Amino acid sequence: MAHSIIDGDVEVAGQLARQAIEQDVDPLEAINQGFVVGVNYVGEQYTLGEMFLPDLVLAGEAMKAAVAVLEPEMARRGAERQMLGKVVLGTVAGDIHEIGKTLVGTMLASSGFQVYDLGVDVPIGTFVEKARQVNADIVGLSALLTTTMARQRDVIEALEEAGLRPGVKVMVGGAPVTGSWAGEIGADGYSEDAIGAVAVAKRLMGGYKEALG
Numbered sequence: 656m657a658h659s660i661i662d663g664d665v666e667v668a669g670q671l672a673r674q675a676i677e678q679d680v681d682p683l684e685a686i687n688q689g690f691v692v693g694v695n696y697v698g699e700q701y702t703l704g705e706m707f708l709p710d711l712v713l714a715g716e717a718m719k720a721a722v723a724v725l726e727p728e729m730a731r732r733g734a735e736r737q738m739l740g741k742v743v744l745g746t747v748a749g750d751i752h753e754i755g756k757t758l759v760g761t762m763l764a765s766s767g768f769q770v771y772d773l774g775v776d777v778p779i780g781t782f783v784e785k786a787r788q789v790n791a792d793i794v795g796l797s798a799l800l801t802t803t804m805a806r807q808r809d810v811i812e813a814l815e816e817a818g819l820r821p822g823v824k825v826m827v828g829g830a831p832v833t834g835s836w837a838g839e840i841g842a843d844g845y846s847e848d849a850i851g852a853v854a855v856a857k858r859l860m861g862g863y864k865e866a867l868g
Contacts (some may be wrong), residue, residue, distance in 0.1 A: 656685060656721070660693025663713025665720045672724035682725040683734050690721045694765045698850045711849060712754075715761035721830075722764070738769045740792035740860045743785045745773035747806035752799035755829065755849070759795065762849040763856055768793075779806065779813045786814065786823050793856055798829040807832070808840040822857040828852060 656675075668690065685830040699705035726840035729736070742763055746756045748763040753775050764770045771789055773781060775778040786794050794814065796807045807827050814820045824843040827836070837845035 656689030657693035657696065659721070660690055660714050660717045663695055663710060663717050663795055665713075668717040669724050670751055672721040672822040675725070676726055678727050681734070682728045682732070683736060685725060686722065686736065690718055691765065693720055694762070698853070701848075701850050703736075711762075712758060715758055715765065715849075718765040736767060738859065739767040741769045741771070741789055742793045742856065743771045743773065743782060743789065743791045744795040744797075745777035745782060746775040746797040746799070747803050747810065748776055748778050749806065750798050750800055750803040751775045752797070752829075755799065756795075756797040758798065758849045759797070759852045762853050763795075766790045766853045766857070768856060779810050783813050783817050783819065786819055787817065791823055791861055793824045795826045795828070795852070795856075798827070798832060800829075801831045804829070804830050804831055804836065807842070811841050826852065826855055826859070 656671050657670070659671055660769060672685065675682065678752065697706055697710060703712050708867070709822055744756060744760050746752055756775070757772070760770045760772045771791070773785060782794055783794070785791070794810070796810055797809055798804045811820070811825050814823055814825065826844040826846070827840070827842045828846050834845050844859055846852040846855045
């Protein structure tokens with residue numbers, strides 16, 4: 656199972672997930688002791704520069720395929736993965752870049768977060784409404800253009816006006832986004848890639864003590 660993720664083999668990952676169900680393997684065990692091991696390995700190798708963005712994308716797709724097979728079985732058994740937190744994620748209004756944001760969502764979901772992906776070109780109010788609706792722990796804001804970066808600040812201000820801060824942490828990312836920009840607009844975390852985003856999210860939820868970003 657781990658190797659199907661490392662190899663980024665969507666077909667094999669789905670096939671192994673189905674085999675696990677047929678052989679009465681606990682779906683939670685299959686995820687946590689099988690597929691997640693592969694996700695963690697890919698993340699480590701990416702950080703070391705031994706694996707690259709295409710490997711990360713393929714691993715994410717393979718993980719999604721496995722979880723899609725196993726989730727109905729978990730529901731049938733009444734088992735649920737332990738969720739680290741709820742994340743509302745989207746690309747800010749005026750920006751339609753999706754690949755980076757989607758990859759972050761996939762890696763967060765693979766790592767144990769419940770992700771609500773709002774898509775691209777998301778209005779400020781939609782972030783606020785969704786965060787309130789699902790009682791979000793984190794709001795993730797992506798911007799790939801210098802002209803749309805300012806919307807990240809607007810969303811943070813809207814969350815404050817709605818009384819949702821500081822209960823809701825905010826992560827920002829995107830090609831033009833920097834750590835200094837994140838600090839300037841009052842964001843709680845920043846990462847330049849999907850693996851880093853998972854680490855930051857875990858830190859914000861109390862999982863990591865070291866200061867990242």
